[in-house]
Amino acid sequence: MWAWCGWLVAVHAVAAVSPVIKIGAILTDEARGGSTELAFKYAVYRINKERSVLPDSTLVYAIQYIPAGDSFRSYKKACHEIKSGAVALFSSGGPTLSRSLNALCRSLNIIHLSSSADTASQEDNDPDSFTVNLYPARQVMDRAFADLTAYLNWTRMGVIYEDYGYGELNIANIAKDGRDMYCVRASHEYRRALTLLKAQGVTHIIVDTDPKKLRQLARAILQLQMNNENYHYIFTSFDMELFDLEDFYYNRVNMSGWRLVDRDSDKVKDTLLVMEKFHPIGASILTGGHIKTEPALLYDAIQVLAMALAASKEVGPTNASCDDETIWSNGKDIMENINKIHAHGLTGPIQFQNGVRTNFSLQLMRLVGGEKGGTVVSGHWNPGDGLTITDPAAYKRDPPPNVTLTIVTVEEKPYVMVKEGWNLQGNARFEGFCIDLLARVAAQAGFAYRLRLVPDNMYGARDPDTGQWNGIVRELVDRKADIAVASMTINYAREAVIDFTKPFMNLGIGILFKVPTSQPTRLFSFLNPLAIEIWLYVLAAYILVSFTLFVMARFSPYEWSSSTHVCGHETKLLTNQFSVCNSLWFITGTFLRQGSGLNPKATSTRIVGGIWWFFTLIILSSYTANLAAFLTVERTVLPIQSAADLAAQNSVQYGTLNGGSTMTFFRDSNIDIYQKMWQHMSTTSPPALVSSYEEGVRRVLQGNYAFLMESTMLDHRVQRDCNLTQIGGLLDSKGYGIATWKGSPWRDRISLAILELQEKGVIQILYDKWWKNTGDVCNRDGKDSKANPLGVQNIGGVFVTLLCGLALAIVVAILEFCWHTKKNASHGRQSLCSEMGQELRTAMRGGSS
The missing domain is CATH 3.40.50.2300 (Response regulator)
Known part of the structure; x- marks a missing residue:
């Protein structure tokens, strides 16, 4: 690991070195058991085991611990180590500890090796200093x-x-x-x-x-x-x-x-590999397989001292003492050897001048x-x-000037389209919203470009099994293209591997569906304004009121009239105008707002008639009002109204673009409904995922299929085909952006260009040009409203009112009967019970003499 210069290769004086050399270390309490202490112990172990530097000597050590910043205690601990025979002291704990040992070691000629930045010893560059600092000079x-x-x-x-x-x-x-x-x-x-x-x-x-x-x-x-x-x-x-x-x-x-530690060096890697395998402390010295700078400096300090000792003519035991200020006779010789060292350690090249490290590489x-x-x-x-x-x-944040960039895109109406029937080459082959936008952005940002289609015609999705990307994203990751301009959605997964500019368009996911066929007109469509149950209730009310009127008329004395006929003798007959047929006729005539020629006389029958008139007023008014809507408004009923409806049924198939951001949205979503929809789309047969937007729209027009697509493209399709419509609102919110490879210097420039174009309204002008002003916009007749049949909850109160009126009529009829019976009983001097019985018999027989 160590590379020596020629003058230090031959070490001939090792025979004079003591067989046992003691060294001491002064560390802070927080370093106890840490990587710095372990690196110190390991370095001593390597010197003693390899014997290549000190073949006839063994290093022994003692470690003292002090609180951080305690100069007095560090002085006492250092004196104790010197008195016990330590030829050198090592310290690692900050400049305070290092400075407290500088003066002591200088006065006693004891070598002090430090791995901390000590400004005093380094800046003075004192030739009489006995402090050696492996930390680069401040x-x-x-x-x-x-x-x-x-x-x-x-x-x-x-x-x-x-x-x-x-x-x-x-x-x-x-x-x-x-x-x-x-x-x-x-x-x-x-x-x-x-x-x-x-x-x-x-x-x-x-x-x-x-x-x-x-x-x-x-x-x-x-x-x-x-x-x-x-x-x-x-x-x-x-x-x-x-x-x-x-x-x-x-x-x-x-x-x-x-x-400072060149962790990419092969020699450093080999040393750390051997260190990591040293059981039980080797792995604890390293952090994630790498060594920190402080332990590495202390490790190199042990090696420096060992080399200086090996080059010394004589190294005997120390006789220095803090008490009588006795100096160590060999200290100056070792210090001179340290200043002559040229070596290479974990912290790179090592060279000293008066104990200050002058050669290193960062x-x-x-x-x-x-x-x-x-x-x-x-x-x-x-x-x-x-x-x-x-x-x-x-x-460098600024991109190079006068550059031609390679730009990839995907053909998709109306963003990027290839001109048909034209013999064009290069960028002139393309037209569309993104092409116009790119031309203006390039003029703002200052670059030329070559435009081409991505080979697989995919925007870019990550394969969850292999982790590989396809489409535009793969082109940018592999640096085969500089920029991508297309209807490309900004999402988290893509942003992790490529960069996006500020969005030039905001959008969401919508549902494209075919407009249902209008319901055919039926022969009995006039019945549609009222629900079938209402018609049944009206029929029941008609029968009930007719029967009630008949009974009330028979029951009430005031509905009976008398007539006299002379056929040889006088006969007095009682008649009632509300027979069964007449009662039905009266109810029918009033229901149809026509006269019947019959007029109730008794209060009870008039109440029945009045309540029935009120009932028919509400029913007929409601019927008439709703009839106009049903006969004039075209009714279209959609089988689904939202994404929840799609997920809850199996009759209508649905899918999205394979490999697009919409597919990624459903695949990675944590929302239950969207997870259920993705499960259906990914497993249904025939496949619900399509290879292009054109295929998705074609399947929608064929019927029984809903296509999940981005709202801007959906809007473009709906405006041009009256057979298409959007269902529900947007499922999410996102944006389209221009993509670059990670760290590209063009991203910021293009973002600024987009912001300027947005503020000037240029992007809105381009949107209107390609969405609304193309001449092929569908003209809709506007019959999109729908009238719903009136149910019980709408006019049920009419029936409650009718029942209350009938009950009131019955009560009044009973009161009339009782009052009339009591009156006749007093005049005929009969009992009330007999008179009531006679009146009941008369009512049941239909007349009396």
């Missing part, structure tokens, strides 16, 4: 960030930091060239810090905070919607590649950072989104050559 890192921001042309930026002077950057060094910089401290309140930067209109931000708090920062970015293509974040941590950035894969936000990482999102290498930087960008297009 002033050198400032140059790296300055070069990157200059390349990105960041003249105005923000910096989010936790504690000034304790991060990876020296803000003053970056800002000294006069650029506009806003620095916001955010110990825990990332939302407040981002809000302040957003209020200032800052979109370029350097994040110089603890990587452990990334989750809080990511949540604040999403909450404030600072995650679009206008924002660019640069992380100072070397472990950006290991961050969980999945929330930002699909919103085109820019994120960049440096990487890889520039950039976040890419999409289904296989993650970080990719876009360049590299080193102190000698500076910044080199290997993917210039990665940070």
Whole structure:
């Protein structure tokens, strides 16, 4: 793993090295049992096992733990290790811990190896320092960030930091060239810090905070919607590649950072593979198969010390002490050897000057989104050559000028149509709404184009079994085309693998159905204004009222009249005008609004007549009003009214376009009705899915088939064929957009062009041109209304009123009978019962003398 220069290959002084060499480590409490401690132990294990660097010596270690930021306790722990014979101290826990050990080790000539950014030791570059820091020097890192921001042309930026002077950057060094910089401290309140930067209109931000708090920062970015293509974040941590950035894969936000451990190097991969197999701690050192920067630095620090010890002429036990300030005699010799090292470790090339690392290589990482999102290498930087960008297009938002793009489409009326009967070539072969729109967008965005049809004539659907796409989507994913212009619906699945512009048209899913044939006129159509049950009730009422009138007339004394005939003697006869026939005739005449020549005399019979007149008034008025509607309005009855009706029946077949977004909508829907409809469409025989819209419309016209299609195409068909109609409302809401491959620089330009065309009304003009002003629009007669038969719920109250009137007439007739009987009984001096009996007999016989 280590590549040595020629002067260090021959190590001849190892015989003078002590057989047991003790080293010490001062770590923070939170590092206990973590990957940093385990990497330290593993590095010692590898040195002792391989014996290639220290063949005759064994390293032994002791680890001390202190609270973070406790300088006093770190001093005491370090003195304890030095007194016990440690020839070197390792630290990893931030600049506070590193600085507390710098002065101590310098005064005692004890080697101190650090893996933290320590500004004091690095910036002083003291030739008498005994501190070796494998972390890149801070002033050198400032140059790296300055070069990157200059390349990105960041003249105005923000910096989010936790504690000034304790991060990876020296803000003053970056800002000294006069650029506009806003620095916001955010110990825990990332939302407040981002809000302040957003209020200032800052979109370029350097994040110089603890990587452990990334989750809080990511949540604040999403909450404030600072995650679009206008924002660019640069992380100072070397472990950006290991961050969980999945929330930002699909919103085109820019994120960049440096990487110190070249995880793509074969030597690094081999070392980590061996490390991972080391049981039981190997897997715990790594994160997802990769090692973090801090453990890697500490691992390299052990290797650096081992090499320096091997190159030393003599390494004896330490006799240094904090009490009497006795220095270690071999410390200066080992420090000189460390400054001569040229090697290559997990963190790349290693070289020191006065303990400061001067040679290293950084890889520039950039976040890419999409289904296989993650970080990719876009360049590299080193102190000698500076910044080199290997993917210039990665940070360029503007597309190249004077370019001819390949555009694919699908033939579909009225969006894209191939001209027939014309000997045309190239783009001139096509016409339609999308063709006109494309010409105007190209003029706005500034590109030429070559137009062709997609080979399989499919818009693009993902196969759930293989995960492969077809149609237009496949062409864009494979970069065989630059742009797709068609009636292509924007949905989640497609947006995950390709990009869409702003929608140029909004629509939904509708149901296309054939207009039912009008019902033929029947001989007895005059009966249609009233439901059959109403006619039956009217007949029953006719019989009931006739019978009631007859009984009431016989029962009431006032309906009887007397006459005298002389045929040898006088005879007094009682007669009643309401016989059975006369009662039926009276009811019939009044029902038909004609006279009958009969007039009730008794109050009870007049009540019956009056109630019947009221009843006939309502019935005849309702009949007359509804009769006009039934005789003048053409009645069409649709067997289905909505998608729920389709799902609940099996007589009418229904389907949609195979491989389109409508099919995907039903296939992936979680709504029960739509799931049931998809089950029917995908399993019915003959197949319900069609290969083109033309086939779907043809099946609708053949009858007994409903076609689920997008509302804009449905509207176009309905306006041109009077035999077609739309059923119900829209099932969803979505839009058509122009598609590009993921990350295409043309997306934003085309979106702006579409917005401008919409604001100027150009797109509406094109819609009217291809939908309404083509000259083949169907002229409908407008007879779409329908009159419904009147049911019991409409005029049932008339029958209630009739029954109440009949009951009242009966009560009055009884009262009349009783009153008349009592009157006759008083005059004839008979009992009331005998008189009633006589009157009943007279009523039943039909007369009396």
